[in-house]
Amino acid sequence: MDGKQIRWSQVKHHWELYLFIIPTLISIGLFIYYPAASGIYHSFFRWNGADISEWLGFGNYIDLLSSSLFWHSFRNAFLLGMWNVVKMLPPLFVAVAIHRCSSTRMQYFYRLLFVIPMVVPPLIIALIWRSFFFEATSGYLNQLIEFANLRGVLNAMAPLFGWGTAFSEAGRPAWLGDSRLILTACIVWGFPWVSSLAVLTHLAKLQSISKDVYEAADIDGVTWWSKFTRVELPLITGSIYIMLVFTIIGTIKDAGMILALAGFEGGPGGAVDVPALFMLRKAFIDQKMGYACAAGIILMLIVMALQKISTLVMDWRSLRRPLQHLLKGTVFAAGLLILVLGRLWVLGGALVLVSLPYALIARSVKAAVNAIPGVTALLEAHEANAMSGVERYERTILRRQKPLHRATSNVGAFLLRGSKHGYILLVLLFAILPMYLMLIVSFKDNTQFYQSPTVLTHPIHTENWATAWRLITPTIANSVFLSVSSTMIMLTIALMGAYFFARQRMPLSKLFWNAILVLMMLPMIANLVPLFRLLRDLNLLNTLSALILVGAAQGQIFAIFMLRNFVSDIPQDLYEAAEIDGASHFRQMWYIVLPVSGPILGTVGVMHFMTAWNDFVLPLIVMRDHARLPVMVQLIRMAGEYIKLWGPLMAGYAMAAIPIIILFAFSMKLFVRGMTDGAVKG
Numbered sequence: 001m002d003g004k005q006i007r008w009s010q011v012k013h014h015w016e017l018y019l020f021i022i023p024t025l026i027s028i029g030l031f032i033y034y035p036a037a038s039g040i041y042h043s044f045f046r047w048n049g050a051d052i053s054e055w056l057g058f059g060n061y062i063d064l065l066s067s068s069l070f071w072h073s074f075r076n077a078f079l080l081g082m083w084n085v086v087k088m089l090p091p092l093f094v095a096v097a098i099h100r101c102s103s104t105r106m107q108y109f110y111r112l113l114f115v116i117p118m119v120v121p122p123l124i125i126a127l128i129w130r131s132f133f134f135e136a137t138s139g140y141l142n143q144l145i146e147f148a149n150l151r152g153v154l155n156a157m158a159p160l161f162g163w164g165t166a167f168s169e170a171g172r173p174a175w176l177g178d179s180r181l182i183l184t185a186c187i188v189w190g191f192p193w194v195s196s197l198a199v200l201t202h203l204a205k206l207q208s209i210s211k212d213v214y215e216a217a218d219i220d221g222v223t224w225w226s227k228f229t230r231v232e233l234p235l236i237t238g239s240i241y242i243m244l245v246f247t248i249i250g251t252i253k254d255a256g257m258i259l260a261l262a263g264f265e266g267g268p269g270g271a272v273d274v275p276a277l278f279m280l281r282k283a284f285i286d287q288k289m290g291y292a293c294a295a296g297i298i299l300m301l302i303v304m305a306l307q308k309i310s311t312l313v314m315d316w317r318s319l320r321r322p323l324q325h326l327l328k329g330t331v332f333a334a335g336l337l338i339l340v341l342g343r344l345w346v347l348g349g350a351l352v353l354v355s356l357p358y359a360l361i362a363r364s365v366k367a368a369v370n371a372i373p374g375v376t377a378l379l380e381a382h383e384a385n386a387m388s389g390v391e392r393y394e395r396t397i398l399r400r401q402k403p404l405h406r407a408t409s410n411v412g413a414f415l416l417r418g419s420k421h422g423y424i425l426l427v428l429l430f431a432i433l434p435m436y437l438m439l440i441v442s443f444k445d446n447t448q449f450y451q452s453p454t455v456l457t458h459p460i461h462t463e464n465w466a467t468a469w470r471l472i473t474p475t476i477a478n479s480v481f482l483s484v485s486s487t488m489i490m491l492t493i494a495l496m497g498a499y500f501f502a503r504q505r506m507p508l509s510k511l512f513w514n515a516i517l518v519l520m521m522l523p524m525i526a527n528l529v530p531l532f533r534l535l536r537d538l539n540l541l542n543t544l545s546a547l548i549l550v551g552a553a554q555g556q557i558f559a560i561f562m563l564r565n566f567v568s569d570i571p572q573d574l575y576e577a578a579e580i581d582g583a584s585h586f587r588q589m590w591y592i593v594l595p596v597s598g599p600i601l602g603t604v605g606v607m608h609f610m611t612a613w614n615d616f617v618l619p620l621i622v623m624r625d626h627a628r629l630p631v632m633v634q635l636i637r638m639a640g641e642y643i644k645l646w647g648p649l650m651a652g653y654a655m656a657a658i659p660i661i662i663l664f665a666f667s668m669k670l671f672v673r674g675m676t677d678g679a680v681k682g
Helices: 008-042 059-065 068-086 089-099 104-119 122-133 140-148 151-161 182-188 196-206 211-219 224-235 237-253 256-262 275-284 289-314 321-341 345-354 358-370 375-385 389-400 403-441 446-451 463-503 509-521 524-537 544-568 572-580 585-596 598-614 617-622 631-641 646-676
Strands: 045-047 053-055
Touching: 008 045, 008 289, 008 463, 008 509, 008 524, 008 544, 008 585, 045 059, 045 289, 059 289, 068 182, 068 237, 068 275, 089 104, 089 196, 089 224, 089 403, 104 196, 104 403, 104 646, 122 140, 122 256, 122 403, 122 631, 122 646, 182 256, 196 237, 211 224, 224 237, 237 275, 237 289, 256 617, 275 289, 275 524, 275 617, 289 524, 321 345, 403 646, 446 646, 463 509, 463 544, 463 585, 463 598, 463 631, 463 646, 509 544, 524 544, 524 617, 544 598, 544 617, 572 585, 598 631, 598 646, 617 631, 631 646
Parallel strands: none
Antiparallel strands: 045 053
């Protein structure tokens, strides 16, 4: 629990606690709040980031709201978000299938295998799909279409997905070069879309379900599908909803994967342009910094509104009935307005659907059905003939004793087990396939790749790794230094901030805490334009220091949120004993908090290290000197400059993934322990 309340008159005895929060306030104030305020200010100017600054008032906002290209980018973002919701189904089914395994060893084995794709940077997976699957001449997707003779089927589906004549024309379709297909490519990439984090999250939630619930379901004789729909799905709805919200919001504010697959232009004709990419292009290509700031502010407001709506939905049952009706009416009116304006019809339709009074509609339908002559009597007769729980149990026992039923059940159970393991292995095969192809091709020359791209052939070209080593070694060293430095600074500042919030309830602490909570909803990419200007004014452009400081400032927000709960659970008796011995707050943190915080610090540190290692949008904007580039930016350059040298390219991808794999291999136990430890036992 939190410490005791400290009044202003008592601050003189605890003033040193404020020293713990000062680094946090300085870092988030300088690198997050100041860019946000600067973006709001400059959004009212025609500003090129340097010498041109002309007051426009709301001119930038009016131009944006009337821009069809801007709304088209939001349309793409919402379409991708809706498809990403569909992509949530495979990891859910995989988690259920693993949970249904009766052997705990088999469950652990599958969990371990699904961690492997998790540690490979998403950018590498996207670039592998870009290189192997979407390549026009020899890409695997086009080979699959030719081998399975799917052109007729795809032509029949073309009107539904807007493909036009892409599959009826001569030649093989260019997935990333055809405006009719690139949106589909951005949806398809990563198939079967199994996020290891989602699998592990759902699995942890499923394993918290009591065995008594399953035993009761077995007594009632429910089928495997009824067990999923009536037992498992209702009990994990909360985690599914949280991941659903994060998925939609993350898609709207993200530009990384679209940038990797389609470039700054968002594909041919801006076919897959998204708001964040639209903002970056206006700022750094068109030099319309003020216009880009306005786009960032609109993006920020939309994301924060969606997150606020999601919070209200999660707390829906605790809201008063009049407030529920008011919110539903507001959402319904907003959806109708969007549909009338002809903008974002997907969002408008979704808002209308979620705000409909389904309970009232159900009661009306039920009343209408009961009004039909004879229906009421039929329902009463059905209820009278319905078996009690005891009768259902006795009938189930008698049915199971019949030899034919036992034989049928055994065959059905065998087939169900086989299909369950087959589905898990098939999904796992697709998830690991990109890494397998990356390793195989890294030992081939171009001739071997085109002749036999999926199996290892002789001679083995180990010189590809030597070539990749020369190209990528300096950037790996940059990324190691960047990620380690950012992680160490972030952990130091975050632990101090968490101690401030957890140790005592100081004056202004609630204000500071709310300021940090707001930043958890703020899309950082929306402030990228004023942040670039700030780094330029501080002479930090083209330096690793800029990436380290900004990464540490942004990463500490989530870290403080996690560490605060951990520090709060440390028994107060330990602090009181230290105070009796005359220990200052610095000594209490050093001798009490730090020794027991190893697992949670390891978890937060590994997560931040992976985030810093995988980031490439900010380095792509800030860094210009090739000798200082992080490895992810170098991979994008290699994909463009050395695309014809498949072996060195894949060897470079593998080298970029190896440090993360090694880190996770040595820290996996610490990582899992940090995720499961909820308190310190006294």
